Amino acid sequence: MLDNLSNKLQGILGGLRSKGRLSERDIDVAMHEIRMALLEADVNFKVVKNFVSRTKERCLASEILDSLTPGQNVVKVVLEELTALLGSDDSKFKLPDKMPVIVMLVGLQGSGKTTAAAKLAYYFKQRKHLPLLVACDVYRPAAADQLQSLGDEMGVSVFRGDGKDPVGIAKASLGYAKENLRDIIIIDTAGRLHVDERMMDEAAAIKAAVSPDQILMVIDAMTGQDATNVVTAFAEKVDFDGVIMSKMDGDARGGAALSVREVTGKPIKFISDGEKPSSLEEFHPDRMAKRILGMGDMVSIIERAKLVAEQEAEQEAIEAERIAKAELTFDDFITLNRQLHKMGGASKFISAIPGGEKALKSGQVQEDFFDRIEIIVNSMTKEERQKPSLLNGSRRARIARGAGVNVSDVNQAVARFNETRKMLKKMQGAAMQQQASKKPKKGKNRKKARKAAKGPMRGIPGMAGMSMKDLKQLQDMLGE
Amino acid sequence: MSLKDRLSARLSKSRQRLNESMNILFQRGAKLDDGFWDNLEETLILSDMGPAACMELVEELRDETRRQAIPDAESVRERLISKIVDLFVVGEADLFDDAPAVILFVGINGAGKTTTVGKLAKSAVDAGHSVLLGSADTFRAAAIEQLDEWAARANVDVVKRERGSDPASVCFEAVERGEQVGSDFVLIDTAGRLHTSDDLMRELQKVVGVTRKRSRVPVKVVLVIDATTGQNGLEQAKVFNKALDLDAVIVTKLDGTAKGGIAVAISNELQLPIVRIGIGESIDDLGPFEPRDFVEALLGAQD
Numbered sequence: 001m002l003d004n005l006s007n008k009l010q011g012i013l014g015g016l017r018s019k020g021r022l023s024e025r026d027i028d029v030a031m032h033e034i035r036m037a038l039l040e041a042d043v044n045f046k047v048v049k050n051f052v053s054r055t056k057e058r059c060l061a062s063e064i065l066d067s068l069t070p071g072q073n074v075v076k077v078v079l080e081e082l083t084a085l086l087g088s089d090d091s092k093f094k095l096p097d098k099m100p101v102i103v104m105l106v107g108l109q110g111s112g113k114t115t116a117a118a119k120l121a122y123y124f125k126q127r128k129h130l131p132l133l134v135a136c137d138v139y140r141p142a143a144a145d146q147l148q149s150l151g152d153e154m155g156v157s158v159f160r161g162d163g164k165d166p167v168g169i170a171k172a173s174l175g176y177a178k179e180n181l182r183d184i185i186i187i188d189t190a191g192r193l194h195v196d197e198r199m200m201d202e203a204a205a206i207k208a209a210v211s212p213d214q215i216l217m218v219i220d221a222m223t224g225q226d227a228t229n230v231v232t233a234f235a236e237k238v239d240f241d242g243v244i245m246s247k248m249d250g251d252a253r254g255g256a257a258l259s260v261r262e263v264t265g266k267p268i269k270f271i272s273d274g275e276k277p278s279s280l281e282e283f284h285p286d287r288m289a290k291r292i293l294g295m296g297d298m299v300s301i302i303e304r305a306k307l308v309a310e311q312e313a314e315q316e317a318i319e320a321e322r323i324a325k326a327e328l329t330f331d332d333f334i335t336l337n338r339q340l341h342k343m344g345g346a347s348k349f350i351s352a353i354p355g356g357e358k359a360l361k362s363g364q365v366q367e368d369f370f371d372r373i374e375i376i377v378n379s380m381t382k383e384e385r386q387k388p389s390l391l392n393g394s395r396r397a398r399i400a401r402g403a404g405v406n407v408s409d410v411n412q413a414v415a416r417f418n419e420t421r422k423m424l425k426k427m428q429g430a431a432m433q434q435q436a437s438k439k440p441k442k443g444k445n446r447k448k449a450r451k452a453a454k455g456p457m458r459g460i461p462g463m464a465g466m467s468m469k470d471l472k473q474l475q476d477m478l479g480e
Numbered sequence: 481m482s483l484k485d486r487l488s489a490r491l492s493k494s495r496q497r498l499n500e501s502m503n504i505l506f507q508r509g510a511k512l513d514d515g516f517w518d519n520l521e522e523t524l525i526l527s528d529m530g531p532a533a534c535m536e537l538v539e540e541l542r543d544e545t546r547r548q549a550i551p552d553a554e555s556v557r558e559r560l561i562s563k564i565v566d567l568f569v570v571g572e573a574d575l576f577d578d579a580p581a582v583i584l585f586v587g588i589n590g591a592g593k594t595t596t597v598g599k600l601a602k603s604a605v606d607a608g609h610s611v612l613l614g615s616a617d618t619f620r621a622a623a624i625e626q627l628d629e630w631a632a633r634a635n636v637d638v639v640k641r642e643r644g645s646d647p648a649s650v651c652f653e654a655v656e657r658g659e660q661v662g663s664d665f666v667l668i669d670t671a672g673r674l675h676t677s678d679d680l681m682r683e684l685q686k687v688v689g690v691t692r693k694r695s696r697v698p699v700k701v702v703l704v705i706d707a708t709t710g711q712n713g714l715e716q717a718k719v720f721n722k723a724l725d726l727d728a729v730i731v732t733k734l735d736g737t738a739k740g741g742i743a744v745a746i747s748n749e750l751q752l753p754i755v756r757i758g759i760g761e762s763i764d765d766l767g768p769f770e771p772r773d774f775v776e777a778l779l780g781a782q783d
Contacts, residue, residue: 224710
């Protein structure tokens, strides 16, 4: 993303970094190069001018030039100014507290509105909303079909209305959303040239009819110097709240991205950089500035990983609930054992259980006993794993031969398994009790308990509603 | 109304700002100070001509002005216009000069390829040529229908297959049919693609390769580019040129929002002629390119 600009700036700043002392002339040269790099990236001329003069002035200050590491300090100034250019305050997209929330998209032809609408719907769907896409582009052939097929792919419903009157469709979509319990309405409008009065009036009319909570303008990141004229015209006519930068992939220069904030004061809310529905991400000025200067963007990567982990954790919680509801099977037992390994092994888990540590020390619990059970379980048939009650004498003898153990070991494993099942049930009860004691009004509500488990720690498999944190608390409580 | 007048009229809205700054610039009188040159540079950069080229141009002009004691801003403008005009590569022949030929239209998504093919078909037919269209955009929804509509208006045939079929086979068939019926021109529309998408560029290479190999008449490949594009447009043109060995460029959407300075950069850098410019929706709004008219319109010269 913005590779071109990024490479150039890094080259320029790298040259400064390597110098022990910087003269005014060095700064002059570097600033000239930065100016060139920004202009090459289609950053608006006036924005570049202001940016360079601000940066230069700060860099020429004595505390920078005479400092021990002038190069580093110049980089710092550039980073700060670049962040400011991209929008220093938080540009996070906040949803108002109402239902349904109405988001309207506007922009030039070919800027990628329909695709952006679909991506936005996916973004909200990922975050547990029920979005509704509304097709108000009645002019471009097959625009509604495009939105429909994108919506179908993601499992988001699309409202097309009569397909004729954009204002009417927008209005009608409100009722439809309420009836169908959709909490976010995303209105895709027809593309228009900013000099096309009639179309600009139509956008204004849709806006007046449904009073959207957020109007987002979609801007093609490949637009040249004209981008500022376009955004200014749109800002005057429909007064949008923020920007979605589209087509940030490939070798887009992204000059528009660096200009729009300074020119209109409107923040960039999202950037979109690919074909996939998941390729819409929230825009963070500080992280983008760092990315451009090659300082990496670990935070975004971590956040992405976290989202994945959360989704996984939720999956596990669902599974855990199933285990708790139904009878524990040997399959679950293996899953449980593997998850135990992921969490640091059985001993860690056992020591977290009240009294577990003591049991471990006194040798009552064998740390590898889950592993040994797994070997035995591996010799069971599918049916036997699902229904432990099937295990009669001859089956046990067969399993023992298969696993290379004595029948008594199999007996022991089955007994342990039954114990574990009992133990899990007991602990689940305890967790409920604890939840109940914390929030007496809410009572023994399993759903609430599960919610509590959605912290950074994963829920403990087999124990719906319990996280390690809860377990620790429980332990502390009992210890008192 | 000549195309030049229409061009001026169409560009007027978007040009207003640029125009104003140019006029103010050139009406400052004889004083050719630092401020004048800085403003000139700014004006040029704002036209999307590319910063390096602009700075070079201004530096050159400045130097000449000093050495040749050029007296005032008006004379500087004259020189500027002819300098930019000289940057354009002039094609030896027009697109429709030597029949028969097969012409393929390529470019990124949304550049206006299908519309361009449609308009060209109409004007070629009006000029008395026989034309066959080929719809090799088998990807975009409604692209075939759109070309059909244009074919009906121009009263020509279209070679087409259902959506999703192999574009190269459409080209093959179009060339073959063109030969059979003795068309003067076979115009082929291709699917838009980003120049950064390697797979799709390879597919296009194949499409063009098949056409070149099959056709007994000359094959021309024309890049269609949206005038609003910034410096990325040059990169697009470079990549398409490298992959397909382009013959010419058509600049669209010069009306409304466009500055179109990128056309100067592309023509100069890649040594490709600009054969048509599009300045509006109507069928007559795609006209031949006259460098001087274009530059005067771009810089807001009054005559």
